Amino acid sequence: MLGMLIAYDADGDVVATLDYMVAKDAQGDAVGLIDFGAHEDAGGELTAVWTVESAVGSKVWPEWLGARAHDFRVERDGPPGRRRITALVHRASGHRRERASIEAAIAECIRAAGAAPADVRDVVGGPDRPLLVDDEGRTIGRSPRGGTPASLPVATAAERRGSHPRG
Amino acid sequence: MSEPFGGPAPQLVYGQLGAESRTYVLRDGIHVGDTAGNDRVHLGQLPSGDYGLEVTNPGGTVIIDGTSNMFKIQATGTFSHTVADNTDLATTTVTLSGLGALPTTPAHLGYIAGANTVGAKQANAYAQNDASDFVANTSGGATNQARVMATIVMRLATYLNGSNEAVVESRMSTAGVGASTTWFARYYVLKEAAL
Numbered sequence: 001m002l003g004m005l006i007a008y009d010a011d012g013d014v015v016a017t018l019d020y021m022v023a024k025d026a027q028g029d030a031v032g033l034i035d036f037g038a039h040e041d042a043g044g045e046l047t048a049v050w051t052v053e054s055a056v057g058s059k060v061w062p063e064w065l066g067a068r069a070h071d072f073r074v075e076r077d078g079p080p081g082r083r084r085i086t087a088l089v090h091r092a093s094g095h096r097r098e099r100a101s102i103e104a105a106i107a108e109c110i111r112a113a114g115a116a117p118a119d120v121r122d123v124v125g126g127p128d129r130p131l132l133v134d135d136e137g138r139t140i141g142r143s144p145r146g147g148t149p150a151s152l153p154v155a156t157a158a159e160r161r162g163s164h165p166r167g
Numbered sequence: 168m169s170e171p172f173g174g175p176a177p178q179l180v181y182g183q184l185g186a187e188s189r190t191y192v193l194r195d196g197i198h199v200g201d202t203a204g205n206d207r208v209h210l211g212q213l214p215s216g217d218y219g220l221e222v223t224n225p226g227g228t229v230i231i232d233g234t235s236n237m238f239k240i241q242a243t244g245t246f247s248h249t250v251a252d253n254t255d256l257a258t259t260t261v262t263l264s265g266l267g268a269l270p271t272t273p274a275h276l277g278y279i280a281g282a283n284t285v286g287a288k289q290a291n292a293y294a295q296n297d298a299s300d301f302v303a304n305t306s307g308g309a310t311n312q313a314r315v316m317a318t319i320v321m322r323l324a325t326y327l328n329g330s331n332e333a334v335v336e337s338r339m340s341t342a343g344v345g346a347s348t349t350w351f352a353r354y355y356v357l358k359e360a361a362l
Contacts (some may be wrong), residue, residue, distance in 0.1 A: 005244075016246035020266045022239075023357075030239070034265055051267035052246065067245045067353060070283045135284075 001037035002127065003062045004069070005046060006085060007055035012073040013091070016052040019064060020127035035095060036060045043081070058087045062102050063123075066130030071137055072097070090137030097137065201225065238274060238357040241266055241333075247283070248321070248337045249349040261335045263356060268331035275335065276355040277323035289360045293350070295319040302305075318344050323352055 007016035021034045034049060040060045052058060059076065061069070065088075072088035088097040102124065110118040125131040132140045148154075184190045191198045196211010196218075209221040226235035242263050250257045266273075278289035300316035303309060321339040328334050335354045 007246075014247075016244060016261055018261075019243035021263065023265075024267065028358075047264065049226070049263075050244075051262040051264060053262075054248070067283055067351060070245065070351060071248055100348040115203045132268065 001041075001060075001062065002033065002035055002036045003060045003124075003129075004064050005036055005049065005058050006061045006069055006074060006088075007050075007052040008074045009054060009059035010056050012075065014072055014074065014088075016058070017065070017069045017099040018050055018058075018069070019050060019066065019130070023037045037062070040084075059083070061085050061088065061098070062099065062106070063135055064125035064127060064130040068130070068133040068137075071133075071135075081087050088137070093136035200350045233361045236359045236361055239360045241273065241356045241358045243250075243353070243355045245351060245353050246337070247349055247351050248339055249347055250339045250341050251347045252344045253342050254268075255340045256338055257340070258336055258338045260337075261354075262328060263333045263335070266356070267335050269327060269333055270331070272327050273325055273333050274324070274357040274359070275325045276357065277352060278337075279321050279323065279337075279350055281319075281348075281350055287351075289353070292322040293319065301350075319348055319350075320344055321350050323354060325356060 002020075003020040004020075006014055007018075009015050018036075022030045023032050023034045025031050036046070036049065037060045040046065040048070045061075046058050050058070059074070063073075069088070071092065072090055074085045075089060076083045077086045077089040080086050084099065086099050089095070090097075105123045106118075106120050109120045109123055112118070121129060134140050181187040181192055181194065184192060187204070189200045191200070195213075198206050198210075199208035201207050203225075205225070205227070207223050207225075210219075212218050213221050213233070217233065220231060221229060221233070224230050225244075232237055242265070244261065246259070246261055248257075248259050260315070277292050278291065280287040280289050281293070281295075294296060294317040294327075296315050296317050300314055301310045302312050302314045304312050317340075319339065319341050321337065324338070326334050326336065333356055335356065337350075339348070339350065341348050345358045
């Protein structure tokens, strides 16, 4: 499962994030993205991916929060060797982002899609599409007012080639 | 060539894909023409002999030919850097061992900001100054020369460590801020690739 990496200090405060890392073959050509979650689930050490000097550890988180992850501290749980980040707690508001709730939402998305591929981006964001989070750590929707202002005309392909409509 | 769909390789007949299509399958690949009959897109074995994608504009100029370079993002992330007041050249690093051993130091793009908010200005490097500072023009002279003095200086850099792994480093100096300083950085480690 893809996800982002979060590094934390001794107090659990987030000190670094890694949104994605390209995997390359022996020739240096890109072959995809490293699956941080699969590596962690297989018992792999995340130091094989990165090392953050100011951190005491790092784990996978199933959402992409971009720089807003720094507003949180982590809570971890699990048996030795398989500890996971179970929640992100907003340092100002105390709002909690629970891993179990996120994973349940992903599962529901997959179930609802049936045999078709499930689009979970509204639940977790994506490697280059972090969730929008407000100042209290809650997800907010993407603005429907994005894009070029409707009042601006767009040149046609013919105009871009230098052809002009007859006057 | 292996069979892509688990059975005998599907056979295609060379030529036009459909009576009104401008897409053609030829020995050297797939060609797409425009309404003027010009060959605009070629996917396959190019005139150079190599394989790739070549796109030509209406004027006949090749605009994509696999020889121009662009930057592609290999890894991107963020980190914070906290430094006590009156500290000189404090560094913190992120080592991207997952990229493997690299032949040369990668290019990078980086932005730093003094706050982790949506409205925080993202700068390439930063020096925060106290505008009302004065220095002496000569050693022991009168401190009556106005100068721009920095209270916080921060920059990002990339380099290769002893294992040729990419390292992103933040370096910060502070003086007279009055408290510890935490700044935030976003980095993109890049790779040059042909387009």
